[in-house]
Amino acid sequence: MSGQLIERIVARVLESPLDDHVPMSFSQLSVRRTFLVEVHAGGEVGIGESWINYPNWAATERLATLLEGVAPIALGRDALDPGTLLDTLVAALGGVGRQWGAHGPIWQAISSIDIALWDLRGRLSGTSTAQTLGPVRDSIPAYASGVGPTKVHELTERALELGLTAVKTKIGFGRETDRATIAAVREAAPNIRIFADANQAWTLDEAIDNATWLQEEGVEWLEEPVSGDDPQDLAALHKVTGMPLAGGENVYGLENLVRLVTTGGLVQAQPDVAKSGGLTVLRRLAEQLGGTGCVLSPHWYSGAIGLRASITLATTVAHAGWIELDVRANPLRDDLVTGGFPLHEGNVLAPTAAGLVGDLDADAVNRFQVHSDERRFS
Incomplete structure (x- = not known):
């Protein structure tokens, strides 16, 4: 497989209310949220996820970190080389996380891109990532x-x-x-x-x-x-x-x-x-x-x-x-x-669907989605 350049990155925030709050020793989970990341390259779309359980405003922060911090570096890079891109992102943003005192949000945003690229590799090869x-x-x-x-x-x-x-x-x-x-x-x-x-x-x-x-x-x-x-x-x-x-x-x-x-x-x-x-x-x-x-x-x-x-x-x-x-x-x-x-x-x-994820239920995504945004390579 020849290299494919990352053309577009899309972020989606999904929410589902909880009937009962889930207690933790440090807080409680009041709403189920997930942060989906799409990486578009070579006519395919890889899907990743970033952890945003806490705090309640994590989705707002993650949108900014991913789209303003990670995406400008990732766009135009080789989508078929997750390891090199991860190392590039860590080298570019690790110091920012250190000065910010927020290593977690940086790593969580980078992780979503990495997951999406491994999903994309499987999809482009026509097999499961496993x-x-x-x-x-x-x-x-x-x-x-x-x-x-x-x-x-x-x-x-x-x-x-x-x-x-x-x-x-x-x-x-x-x-x-x-x-x-x-x-x-x-x-x-x-x-x-x-x-x-x-x-x-x-x-x-x-x-x-x-x-x-x-x-x-x-x-x-x-x-x-x-x-x-x-x-x-x-x-x-x-x-x-x-x-x-x-x-x-x-x-x-x-x-x-x-x-x-x-x-x-x-x-x-x-x-x-x-x-x-x-x-x-x-x-x-x-x-x-x-x-x-x-x-x-x-x-x-x-x-x-x-x-x-x-x-x-x-x-x-x-x-x-x-x-x-x-x-x-x-x-x-x-x-x-x-x-x-x-x-x-x-x-x-073990999953057998194409890539990591297989097909997403588009109706379910639309039903739970509360926000989306994107960046494109130009």
Whole structure:
């Protein structure tokens, strides 16, 4: 395939109201939003996604960062060389993020372009991106995410209906609430495996204290237990308690991710494909996991495109563990893509549609879209 120049970049913001707010230890999710990015080149369109769950004004910021910061650099570049473009964008905008004190928004915007380019490569070659990358497995085990502190019985039962063998509980809401969440999961599904996510709710001392009782309750690993996610704190927590740890969704760039996965006690690396550097950075990370005792289990808690990209990633790298599957209602995941996310015996099957995404439901996109804008190469 010869090079194709990026001709046009389109950004779309989609929204869907929530009947019930989703509590987190640091905030709550009041509206489902997704940020779609189209990259046009060679007569085809690749589709990516940028993470905009928080804050409520993230979509406004992302439009500016993508269209005013990223697009002028990306337009006119080779669409078939995602790695070179990502490195170019990071070199051009990394200093801006440092001075701004906002590495996250820069990386999240760049990640959406990277995802779109990998989708585009598959589409232009007439096959799934998994096939172009080289499949390692045809499915990956999924765990139920988003369980607690509300609707614990209902969501655990939903996990069982889907054939899932593990749930990840949301904790960090105080000892009484957290214990009630774990107990409710055990009541609804006595034999299910339990993981826990504190979303950086605790100090190191608090994390040590909580890890002790969580281990007693059979929690297998603890995600983002310490505020700031400092590798030294994580290593100290594991040294004192022996609790296996997980994290990475708020870590940006390969160097920082490698530092995290070589931290003592970290067993689940959870970078986010729409935050941490797209497929390009996460595949580079996967190449360095051998001998670390850590597997790649991508974080995902948003829309359809990023979930498809995460599944493709996990089925095309050697050291993979789990896929995160949010079991709360999310039409921006369930209604946008043809074919959905088929499961077999608790495993999510590798996507087979063209590119990463396949066909989007145009009616659903129009129904949920609240804003669109674009830039063209001239």
